[in-house]
Amino acid sequence: MIMSHMNGYVQEASGQAKSHGERAVDCPGDDSCLVKSPHCSAHMERMQHYQEELKKRREEDTRGKHDIDPNASLRLRKLSQNPKVGIDNPTFEGKEKAIKDTFHQDPVAELVELLQALKWAHHCLGDAQSQQDVELIMQLLAKEDFKNAYSIYIAVSQQMTRVIPTSPLTAQAEDLCQEVQKILLSSQHKEGLELTALLTNPHLQALMKAHDSVAGQEMAEEDLTQYIGESVKLVRLEKARDTPLGATVRNDMDSVLVSRVVKGGAAEKSGLLSEGDEILEINGISIRGKHVNEVHDLLQQMQGTLTFLLIPSSQIKPAPHRQTVMHVRAYFDYDPTDDPFVPCRELGLSFQKGDILHVISQDDTNWWQAYRDGDEDNQPLAGLVPGKSFQQQRETLKKTITDSSQEHQGRLWYAKKSKRPKKKSMSTLCRNIDYDDILTYEEMSLYHQPANRKRPIGLIGPPNSGHDELRRRLLSIEPEKFAVAVPHTTRNSRIHERNGREYHFVSRPAFETDLAGGKFIESGEYERNLYGTGTDSVRHVINSGRICLLCLHTKSLQVLRSSNLKPFVIFIAPPSQERLRTLLASDGKTPKPEDLKEVIEKAREMEQNFGHFFDATIVNMDPDQAFHELRRLIDKLDTEPQWVPTSWLC
Template identity: 85%
Template sequence: MIMSHMNGYVQEASGQAKSHRERAVDCPGEELCLVKSPHCSAHMERIQHYQEELKKKREEDSRGKHDIDPNASLRLKKLSQNPKVGIDNPTFEGKEKATKDSCSQEAVVGKLKELVDLLQALKWAQHCLTDAQSQQDAELIMQLLAKEDFKNAYTIYSAVSQQMTRVSPNSPLTAQAKDLCQEALMQAHDSVAGQEMSEEDVVEYHGETVKLVRLEKARDTPLGATVRNDMDSVVVSRVVKGGAAERSGLLSEGDEILEINGISLRGKHVNEVHDLLQQMQGTLTFLLIPSSQIKPAPHRQTVMHVRAYFDYDPSDDPFLPCRELGLSFQKGDILHVISQDDPSWWQAYRDGDEDNQPLAGLIPGKSFQQQRETLKRTMTDRSREHQGKLWYAKKNIKKRKKSTSTLSRNTDYDDILTYEEMSLYHQPANRKRPIALIGPTKSGHDELRRRLLSIEPEKFAVAVPHTTRNSRIHERNGREYHFVSRPAFDTDLAAGKFIESGEYEKNLYGTSTDSVRHIINSGRICLLCLHTRSLQILRSSNLKPYVIFIAPPSQERLRTLLATGGTTPKPEELKEVIEKAREMEQNFGHFFDATIVNMDPDQAFHELRRLIDKLDTEPQWVPTSWLC
């Protein structure tokens, strides 16, 4: 049974078009009005006629499957097995003894006389019948009535019915019994109605095999189905997860809807279907031609949780089949993908919106979005190449080579990120996740790290870096630095053991994954201040970092904060900080687990502590690959 708000969605399409457009028939939350069509009653009578013909056919088939021999009757068998009735006695006196307390001899004789009259009437009717089959049926009935066992059973039935009529009241005797009777009647009604509403009747309609599906259009339960125009037909094109149609299993993709409440849909445009369904509520009867497609075996799909690596606005997507079903999201949002049946358009919920979002929304599938991103970036590259050629014509060969090298690095799109599968992870008490603070220069992330280290040195620590320079007198290997030779540093760098590295005054410096792991194994929290280019290396390790972006405030507020610290930056320096932060968030924002806008140093510090403490109390979304 489908209890629905009829929030189906209609898909516009011409028969020649390769793509199609869907529109909402009845959006959730819209006011519904009941408009009765003058054609409804006539069409409903026709549908009821189909049901009555089907019922008669089933009854005839059922009668043909059973022998008319009364010895095969379950009722007679039960009576014969009851010693109190005693119909096994072949003599009529045995029967009289079994029923002497409930009926008189006159009643018995009267009942037998009724059987005799019935036999005579059948004989007369048999002579009036013209076809052999009807005469044979009448002969079988007369043979049944003439059997002694049937006479006995009929007499007992009459006596019991007469006795029950005398002792059974026609209405409840007390008010309490009346209430119980009404309650039982309502329960029986609901049970029968539920069974009927969930039935899928198969009938013949203009020479085609069709099925009748009854839907209940309620205000708070969406139907969750989309349909499209296929020439003159209206066809179910998608069953949306979370709707009553999907839960009932009565509607399938490819089913053609012939009628709704007796109103024919063939030849109607999707806009007409939209207007029609908006006016309907209550019980709807759908007349469908089942899809000829072979339905795959039903299987329970597992929910896949993904993090989005791009912003998506359905209103700006010309390829979205149904704008009303489109699910908007931003880079970094967690999406619960519950259906990938259509590889181009997945069905999903945003994390935390399941209660407010009755129907799943449509989002671009991974492969489809990768194709679009590839095309978009290819067009951008061509535009840059064209602009670069114009610029090269005005510059010397040396600058041209430098620019060409930069362009080559920026056009490596072999790994286009769209979604990443995620899982919930709760950090162990003895293995804290490292905290990576990311931000442009002068955003305050270095100051926040120093403040944490000074307040709780037993809880927080920094990884000891590696360097190729010589140690100074007060320095000890493994405390201030790990002092290594340049060949050893180059070997570890080639092996990918450094999260970040660089050169200063002809000496190499770097932070290794082993140094971070040493802090983690000690039970403390490792604090890192990294450049964005180090994020990919950090995430590809098994360190499970928690990345927090420290964003600068507005330009005026940043000027005030820096002035408080004794710095007087130039306007172009402030603008550069803001632009750098915007660039970092644009290119690497999908790697950020949280963002703190450093409007006030104290507030930013308390927010940082709150996020770090939350890792001990709440599970966090991490890439599934980290847990394999």
């Protein structure tokens, strides 16, 4: 019952992850996440003849560009009605031919007619100034130079009207030139040699390259026609071996839709594909009715230029905005092959607890797109990782199911009780869990420690792991570089002790006041006296320019992390049980087998429950090697920036 609730809840949270199987069009992988969609004959029938319709409409539009409307101007209407043109055919096609022939035979015919009109106007004008202006125009028109210039103008105009700019025929002019050059290699004819010299000219090659660039852009953005109220567009993309296409597709009834555009791919960089676009053709191959597996296999075999015929998505696209990259540290392990809800398993990004992820897209709140830190060069496409809220919901449900199962098992021991326990609903169980208590991701930023303010080093580990010995060794070798915080106590000082050197001696009420105010990283009571390490003591060491060394308990980690001290916590893990026995024996200790097992079990428990607080881990296989590794980590803080919670820098 609870499992069915969980499945329904997660399916709802993951959106279409379960209802529509996505497939990355150019990423290899298994098919276990794909969903076979049913067939829809109505959509197929609607689109069967779209190719013929597009072709007919384009032919009609092209013919319309060359037709001449006789009523477009008074001049054309007059010429079409003039009996001097010698039109025997009463149809408009004959008139149009006669008009064109008239222009070709006598390009100055219009000038003669214009002169006659000006002479008639000259006689009609009564104003002397107007008559003088008309006379000047008539003198200009009568000049031989003007007639020649006008003849040239007419010839050029006629040529320009015949050459109508059209869309580019191809975007592979450069490739065609190279093919012709290969054909002409064996040619010894004069014309072939001249053509070879022309095609190898750097200026012509640059022209062809520029042509292909412009043609590719124009053809990619060209709207071909309107089909049943929907715009059909042509998109050209280059699919290179080193740059995947970066898109997933899904079936919606009989259609193949672009489901996701992945950051880093050719589709995302071009901006020509959008989520929800319906793919009609790829390189002339009809896609409608194909399963996403078939589309995947088809695109796997294609290289170079891909031509997509699409119906753009009818969804209102938000205005493009620059998304900032969010850096997070993962607090759980993730393997997409074990996740039944990942929308596209081939694009799932696996990671381990503690990895830094660079989240570059949160458009889908359930499935972010991210890169794993250090793998950007080997990861051309962003991978899919669970979104924070989605993962918190899943972890909440897992915890609810676990707690409910344990409660049910406990009730089996008391089956004879007369009162039946009330059944808790899933919503009630979920409300009892705070999402903020479930660790998924934490936003991180790079931080470089200042030269005069060193980060405190916190060493933590189970008893007998060697973390206290490493601290004493650092203090003895370089006392001018490392120091410990002076603790507080409520006991009385001894004769050789000085306030502020061995301890800060305070009254019990003052200690308890500071403890209530959160001023102690850790505290405890021994023989009715209180002891504790205060944040002010750690800050005093930092202000002196030295590195404060702390040996921590697990309960002090949260307090230290919540302070503004920016600690660097290193977990000192014990080695195997046999190696631990040897190390302790060298120090004169003879631990029992159960003691060794307890140390290793305690370390495992600490790492599982508090590992998200650890910045680094050192396995203490050998004291000298562990010490050198510890020094290396500390020195690296001076030379390399480190990832710290963004909240520390606010």
